[in-house]
Structure formats: structure tokens, C-alpha cells
Amino acid sequence: HGMADSSRPAEDVEENGSSDGSRLLRLRVVAGHNLAKKDIFGASDPYVRIDVVKQEGYSVLDSFYTKTKKKTLNPKWDEEFVIRVVPSEHKVVMEVFDENRLTRDDFLGHVELPLNAIAEERPGRHIPQKYYILRPRSLKSRVKGHLQVYHAFLPPEGETNHENDWEIVEPVSSPEEPAVLAGRPVIPLPAGWEEREDACGRIYYVNHVARTTQWDRPTGATMLEEEVQQRSLELAQEFGRRVHISADDEQQVAEDIQPPPRDLAAPPQRRFTVPMVAALRCENNSSPEGLPAGWSLQVAPNGRVFFIDHNTKTTTWVDPRTGKPSALPQHSALPGKPDGVDDLGPLPDGWEERIHTDGRIFFIDHTARITQWEDPRLNNPNVAGPAVPYSRDYKRKYEYLKSKLPKPSNIPSKFAMKVTRAKVLEDTYRILSTVTSVERLRSKLWVEFDEEEVLDYGGASREFFYLLSREMFNPYYGLFEYSAADNYTLQINPFSGMCNEDHLSYFKFIGRIAGMAVYHGKLLDAFFIRPFYKMMLGKTITLKDMEAVDTEYYNSLRWIMDNDPVELDLRFCVDEDLFGHMQQRELKPDGANISVTQDNKAEYIELVIQWRFASRIQPQMNAFLEGFNELVPLQLLRVFDEHELELLMCGIGKIDVRDWRQHTVYKGGYHANHVVVQWFWRLVLSFSNEMRSRLLQFVTGTSRVPMNGFRELYGSNGPQPFTLERWGLPANLPRSHTW
Known part of the structure; x- marks a missing residue:
């Protein structure tokens, strides 16, 4: 490097520009490499938007755009822009988008370019191009690839170059070592985690230790040993307290079940909530001073x-000092909460909640001037859950199915399986693989868990199907995958063969398990897409079926149906992302050379739907149906529609507390208005649907409710309603007797 001229003062780069500190920046967007695929019809149509942004306030001062490059994940723009910026106040943000004429453009990544360390063009200086990694807007953004750009400040106008000037030498960046940008760093995944991309291009994360998947990126250091211990502990304890109980000696307590006093039905001065501790005192007449002797x-x-006359051993509301009754409480009994509002939300208009003398809660309807024990919020679907629509038609269909199912003959009375909770999938697959006669699977199931004393009268079998469902349908194993970003419905993974060479035998095994569940009246813990059930019934999948599965895909095809698709330049083929490599699949012979027009767009949409839901997974679906048909003949299912078939196999996911309470039986001195029973239902009413499912699973072995609700819960000997029974001492924890 040359020495600085002593007769000339050193100048900053910014000061070499105009008086306001602005400089001219030459920015050439060269190319993009390995961009993310967002276009459902093929490769992306990327372009770059360049924003000049204020560092404070992040307001956009000016924007520039490159041209759109069609159907490529490796676009080459080579477009140059000369932009005036103030390096101390501005920064340049380059955002890559996939142009989408059907909906909004999809975000493919961005680069923030700080301006305080950019070289200046000078004669004889070589400034290399830079490779910047595309960054996501948030941790959930699906972004990959990098952007190749050239940037440098232009020399100030009228400047005379001196050989002795200082020169800033930039290190050469190579494509193999992308430049690291200022901004939020991407936190590395904890040990044992892996980032994957599903067929829809969405990023999800696999925990190889706990064998689970999730959408959210894990953060923080993860201790593998602790996770292993935690998983083992959960498996051991999750159902460890569900044991059979015998008739124990019970302490019978006489209950006062008199109705609440009628004088309480008078309109109150103010509504109030349940007092947990009687510690509130009224402002007036609350002091014992001045009371007569013996009071x-x-x-x-x-x-x-209230007032006690110890002379006559009587009580009264009337203050003997004034001859007037004491006032009703003027404050909410729960500090910090509005009157009439608790964890369950406000009561309906005109209702009030009070406590009887024995501690039980009752409710007053001041409009109808009546009192009742039942919480009126049970009628609110937002609190108690959606009502269960009873279907006599479904009940007749189910009874028809049960009457037509093949009956076992010349086989043992029961089919016993002994499995380990931690290896329920492997153990069950091994056991069923050795079964030569399918007739054995139709006999009564008897499930035992290793190192547990369990008598299976139905509860253990329900729990077995619950645990097995969680393993079979876990996307971790690659047999099934999530269907869309906004729900957790499952579909068959079209690339399951790459995850497991023996995948078809597993799909046949899963079909057998599903058939056994239907045959024995058990439920699977899973949500499948509606086209899955239609394929089981041999029905045609339509465009409407796609709406609930993938809204964006549906809207795109709907647009094609309603408009002329010629301008989209579509062909009878689709691009499929196979683990980062794009492969073109023709929807019909020579489809790559057949354009989609107004005349043939209906055929195109039908072929896309068949490819999306059926043709890609036909071998897997055939294997599943083969296993299912061994237990339940498929023709018997055709009395159901796809919605009823879903309820037959998986039950109802949403729990209606009102229906639950109406079909509950009480024993051991309990009754519907017992104070402990009131506490129980009040707690259930405060639960989320997930917590209600966990409670139901703890008691019955399954987290699902049959099609017609709790009235159709079945045990080993027929109908078995949900039962609450007094047992043991108040200090004992709840125990469950699964029937």
C-alpha cells in the first residue's frame, strides 16, 4: 500500500461525497441460487425488490425492482442499479419474492446490506462479487439459498485520484463461504434435533431422542439424557395410576339435599361470585360492639x-341493635375479578351464583324467579363445547355393520397380546406378523402391558389403540405427513418408500390395526384428510375436498376454474420437490407439451386432484385397504358417507361437557348435586378441550367420544356409562377403574 500524502488531510469515505454525506452506490443483482420452491404449479418465478430504508424507524425511502425470471430456482438477473444513499443513516434491504398472479407474492428471503464497510471503485482495484445467505423474516419462514450481488460506491464527482492515497482492500469472499450479515443470527438446533421439509415445502423439526415432530423451531440447549429419562418417566407414569379397584370400606356421609331457601330468590343488590373463604365482612353492622348480652x-x-342469640340458641339476619337485617355483600368474593365473572366466564344476563348453607353452589334466574343447581353456562357451546348431534340414522347403520361382520369360528376365545409401552409399535408389528390366520384377530382382544398387573375388561385395549395410534401416525417414521400448515390432519407420505424399504408391509399392518379397531368397537387417535375416507369408500375426490386440506392450492385451482388459464402458460405436468431436487411429473402422456386452455382446464384440474391425493399414494393405500379388508369387508362400509366413516374410526374430538354430565352415573353416596360432584364438573368445565380429552383418556382409555356421544360408551359387557364413585378418604388421589 502507498503512504498517505502529508499535505492532504485524511478524509472519510462518506465525506468524499456531497455536502449532505450522500454517496452513489452501484448495486448489481447478479443471480440467485437454490431458492425455495413456493409455486404449486412448478418452480418459482422470482424477482428482487430493493428498498432504501432509514436505520431509525425502518421507513422505506425508495424501492427498485428487477425483472421476473420464470420457472427457475436459480435465476440470473444481472441487472444494475445506481442508488443515492447516506451511509450513516440508510441501509439497503434486498427481498426476493415469487411472483404469484393468483394470490399475493410469496416471500423467498431477504438480505440486509449495511453501508458502512462498502468499498469504493478506483482504477486498478478489483472488487469481488458477494454471496449473501437469504434470511427469513421469522423463525417460521421457509427460506433457503443465497443471493449473488456486486456493490461498490462510485468515486465522488471531480475527485482527483492520488497514487499515494490510502486504499481499502476488501477480503475476497467465495461462494463456499457466504458472507455473514448483520442482524439476528439463526440459533443452531439443539443436539438430537433435525430440520426437515415436507412435500408441501414446509419446515418441521424432528426430535430423534423423544421421537416427536413439531412445527416450531426448538431453542435452548437440550440435554439428551434428561429427555430420555423424561420420556421413559412419562410412558411409565402416564397411565400408571389407572388400576382396578375393589369394593373398599367407605365412610358414608349423610348429605343435606334440601333445596336452597326461597328467600334467597329475591333480586340481590349486587351479583357476586363464589367466596372461597368466608373472610369478607359487610361495611355496616360488622362490629360486635354494642350487642346485647349473650349475642x-x-x-x-x-x-x-348473621347474629347468634346464645340465650335462646337461635340465629337471625336481623341486627338486634337496629332491628334491621344485615346487608348483602357489596364486593365480589374473588378479589380482582368483576362481579359475576370467574374462570368460566360471566353468567348469562339475569343470573346470579350463590352458595347454599352446606357449601354447594346454586344459581338464581331473576328473570324467571327460579333457582337451580345446574350451571347455566353448560348451555353455552363456547364454554361446554359443541353439542353432540344424535343421529338415529348413523346408529342404524352401525348396528347393521355389527350384524354383518364375520364372526370368528374354531379359534380360541381370546387373542392375547403382551406389549411394552415404550415399544408398543415394534411389539405389535412383530406379534401381528406371526399371525397366520386372520380369524384369530376377530376373537376377543386381551392386552397386557409388560411389568404391569392389568386385567383387560376393555380399558386396556382402548389404551392400547390410543398408544399405538400415536406411534403409527407419527410423521417421525415417514409413513404419514401433515397435510397443511394450518391444521394437524394427516395424509399418507408419497415418499414413504424412501424412509422405509418395507413400507408397504407397514401400511398393511396399519390397515389391520384400523380394521381391528372398527371390528372391536375401539377408536383411533388420529385426524385424516377427508379424501382418505373417500378413497376407502371408493368415491371420487372433488375440488371441494381440497378446500379443507390446502386452502392455497384450492384457491389457485378455483381461480383456474373461474378464469382463462392461458396467461399462466401451464402444461399438463407438475413439478415435484424430491428432497430438494425438482422433478417433473406428467399428468398424462406427453403432458409437458400440452397447454392448459379454457377447453381442457376441467381435465387438468381433475388430473391435478388425482395426482395430489390418489395416484402418488396408490400402492400405500392399496396395502392399507388390503389389511383393513381382512378384518372388515370394505363393501360393508359403503352404507356410511365419508363423514360418518371418520366418526366410526376416530370418534368425536370435541367434547361436550353437557352431554358428558347428562350421561354420567353416580355411586357410593354421590349424586348430581353433591358438593364434590359440583366441584368435579366445575373443574371439567374450566378445562380446555385437550385437558378434557386427557381426563377422558385417563378414565376410559380413549380420548375420543363415540359418534352419538357419551350415551354410547361401551365396556366389556355392553353399554357402560361414565361413572363417578366415592372411594377411600378425602386425602386420596383419584383412581380409575377402566371397564
């Missing part, structure tokens, strides 16, 4: 002051 005062459970 005292106390506070009732509802917070109201």
Missing part, C-alpha cells in the same frame, strides 16, 4: 353477617 355475630359463607 355474637359471624359471617355466612356468602359473606353476609
Whole structure:
């Protein structure tokens, strides 16, 4: 390097420009490499938007655009822009988008370019091109690839170059070592985690230790040993407390079930919620001073002051000092909450909640001037869950199916399986692989868990199908995958053969398990897409079926149906992303050379739907149906529609607490208005649907409800309603007797 001229003061790069500190930046967008695929009809149509942004406030001052490059994940733009910027105040943001004329453009990544370390063009200086990694807007953005650009400041106008000037020498960046940008760093995945991309191009994360998948990127250091221990502990304890109980000696307690006093039905001065501790005192008449001899005062459970005459051993609301009754509480019994509002939300208009003398909660309808024990919020679907629509037609169909199912003959009375919770999938696959006669699978199931004393009267079998469902349909194994980003419905993975060479035998095994569940009246814990059930019934899959599976795909095909697709330049083929490599699949012979027009667009949409849901997974579906048909003949299913078939196999996911309560039986001194029973239903009502499912699974072995609700819960000997029974001492934890 040359020495600086001592007669000339050193100048900053910014000061060599105009008086306001601005400089001219030459920015050449050269190319993009290995961009993410977002276009459902093929490769992306990428372009770059260049924004000049203020560093403070992030307001956009000016924007420039490159041309759109059609159907490529490796676009070459080679477009140059000369932009005036103030390096100390501005920064340049380059965003890559996939042009989409049907919906909004899809984001493919961005680069933030700081301007404080950019070289200046000078004669004889070589400034290399840079390779910047495309960054996501958030951790959930699906972004990959990098952007190749050239950038340099132009020399200030009228500047005379001196040989002795200082020169800034930039290190050469290579494609193999992309430049690291300023901004939020991408946190590395914890040990044992892997990032994967599904067939829809969405990123999900695999925990190889816990064998689970999730959409959210894991953060923080993960201790593998602790995860292994935690998983083992959960498997051991999740159902460890569900044991059979015998008739124990019970302490019978006489219950006062008198109705609430009628004088409480008068309109109150103010609504209030349940007092958990009778510690509130009214502002007036709350002091014992001045009471006659032999009198005292106390506070009732509802917070109201009453008076005790020890001379006559009587109580009264009337203050002997004033001759007037004590006032009703003027404050909510739960600090910090509005009157009439608790964890379950507000009561309906005109209703009030009070506590009886024995501690039980009752409700007053001041409009109808009646009292009742039942919480009126049970009628609110937002609190209690959606009502279960009873279907007599479905019940007749189900009874027809049960009557037509093949009956076992000349086989043992039961089919026993002993499995380990931690290896329920492997053990069951091994056991069923050795079964030569399918007739054995139709006999009564008897499931035992290793190192557990369990008598299977139905509960253990339901739990077995619950645990097995969680393993079989786990995307970790590559047999099934999530169908869309906005729900957790499952579909068959078209690339399952790459995850498991023996995948077809596993699909036949899963079909057998599904058939056994239907045959024995058990439920699977899974949500499948509607086309899956239509394929089981041999029905045609239509465009409407796609709406619930993939809204974006549906909207695109709907647009084609309603408009002229010629301008899209589509062909009878689709691009399929096979682990990062794009492969073209023809929808019909020579489809790559056949354009989609107004005349043939209906055929194109039909072929796309068949490819999306049927043709790609036909071998797997055939194997599944083969296994299912061994237990339940497929022709018997055709009395159901696809919605009823889903309920037959998987039951109802949403739990209606009102239906649950109406079909519950009480034993051991409990009754519907017992204070403990009231506490139980109040707690259930406060649960989320997930917590209600866990409770139901703890008691019955399954987290699902049959099609017609709790009235159709079945045990080993026929109908078995949900039962609450008094057992043991108040300090004991709840125990479950699965029938």
C-alpha cells in the first residue's frame, strides 16, 4: 500500500461525497441460487425488490425492482442499479419474492446490506462479487439459498485520484463461504434435533431422542439424557395410576339435599361470585360492639353477617341493635375479578351464583324467579363445547355393520397380546406378523402391558389403540405427513418408500390395526384428510375436498376454474420437490407439451386432484385397504358417507361437557348435586378441550367420544356409562377403574 500524502488531510469515505454525506452506490443483482420452491404449479418465478430504508424507524425511502425470471430456482438477473444513499443513516434491504398472479407474492428471503464497510471503485482495484445467505423474516419462514450481488460506491464527482492515497482492500469472499450479515443470527438446533421439509415445502423439526415432530423451531440447549429419562418417566407414569379397584370400606356421609331457601330468590343488590373463604365482612353492622348480652355475630359463607342469640340458641339476619337485617355483600368474593365473572366466564344476563348453607353452589334466574343447581353456562357451546348431534340414522347403520361382520369360528376365545409401552409399535408389528390366520384377530382382544398387573375388561385395549395410534401416525417414521400448515390432519407420505424399504408391509399392518379397531368397537387417535375416507369408500375426490386440506392450492385451482388459464402458460405436468431436487411429473402422456386452455382446464384440474391425493399414494393405500379388508369387508362400509366413516374410526374430538354430565352415573353416596360432584364438573368445565380429552383418556382409555356421544360408551359387557364413585378418604388421589 502507498503512504498517505502529508499535505492532504485524511478524509472519510462518506465525506468524499456531497455536502449532505450522500454517496452513489452501484448495486448489481447478479443471480440467485437454490431458492425455495413456493409455486404449486412448478418452480418459482422470482424477482428482487430493493428498498432504501432509514436505520431509525425502518421507513422505506425508495424501492427498485428487477425483472421476473420464470420457472427457475436459480435465476440470473444481472441487472444494475445506481442508488443515492447516506451511509450513516440508510441501509439497503434486498427481498426476493415469487411472483404469484393468483394470490399475493410469496416471500423467498431477504438480505440486509449495511453501508458502512462498502468499498469504493478506483482504477486498478478489483472488487469481488458477494454471496449473501437469504434470511427469513421469522423463525417460521421457509427460506433457503443465497443471493449473488456486486456493490461498490462510485468515486465522488471531480475527485482527483492520488497514487499515494490510502486504499481499502476488501477480503475476497467465495461462494463456499457466504458472507455473514448483520442482524439476528439463526440459533443452531439443539443436539438430537433435525430440520426437515415436507412435500408441501414446509419446515418441521424432528426430535430423534423423544421421537416427536413439531412445527416450531426448538431453542435452548437440550440435554439428551434428561429427555430420555423424561420420556421413559412419562410412558411409565402416564397411565400408571389407572388400576382396578375393589369394593373398599367407605365412610358414608349423610348429605343435606334440601333445596336452597326461597328467600334467597329475591333480586340481590349486587351479583357476586363464589367466596372461597368466608373472610369478607359487610361495611355496616360488622362490629360486635354494642350487642346485647349473650349475642355474637359471624359471617355466612356468602359473606353476609348473621347474629347468634346464645340465650335462646337461635340465629337471625336481623341486627338486634337496629332491628334491621344485615346487608348483602357489596364486593365480589374473588378479589380482582368483576362481579359475576370467574374462570368460566360471566353468567348469562339475569343470573346470579350463590352458595347454599352446606357449601354447594346454586344459581338464581331473576328473570324467571327460579333457582337451580345446574350451571347455566353448560348451555353455552363456547364454554361446554359443541353439542353432540344424535343421529338415529348413523346408529342404524352401525348396528347393521355389527350384524354383518364375520364372526370368528374354531379359534380360541381370546387373542392375547403382551406389549411394552415404550415399544408398543415394534411389539405389535412383530406379534401381528406371526399371525397366520386372520380369524384369530376377530376373537376377543386381551392386552397386557409388560411389568404391569392389568386385567383387560376393555380399558386396556382402548389404551392400547390410543398408544399405538400415536406411534403409527407419527410423521417421525415417514409413513404419514401433515397435510397443511394450518391444521394437524394427516395424509399418507408419497415418499414413504424412501424412509422405509418395507413400507408397504407397514401400511398393511396399519390397515389391520384400523380394521381391528372398527371390528372391536375401539377408536383411533388420529385426524385424516377427508379424501382418505373417500378413497376407502371408493368415491371420487372433488375440488371441494381440497378446500379443507390446502386452502392455497384450492384457491389457485378455483381461480383456474373461474378464469382463462392461458396467461399462466401451464402444461399438463407438475413439478415435484424430491428432497430438494425438482422433478417433473406428467399428468398424462406427453403432458409437458400440452397447454392448459379454457377447453381442457376441467381435465387438468381433475388430473391435478388425482395426482395430489390418489395416484402418488396408490400402492400405500392399496396395502392399507388390503389389511383393513381382512378384518372388515370394505363393501360393508359403503352404507356410511365419508363423514360418518371418520366418526366410526376416530370418534368425536370435541367434547361436550353437557352431554358428558347428562350421561354420567353416580355411586357410593354421590349424586348430581353433591358438593364434590359440583366441584368435579366445575373443574371439567374450566378445562380446555385437550385437558378434557386427557381426563377422558385417563378414565376410559380413549380420548375420543363415540359418534352419538357419551350415551354410547361401551365396556366389556355392553353399554357402560361414565361413572363417578366415592372411594377411600378425602386425602386420596383419584383412581380409575377402566371397564
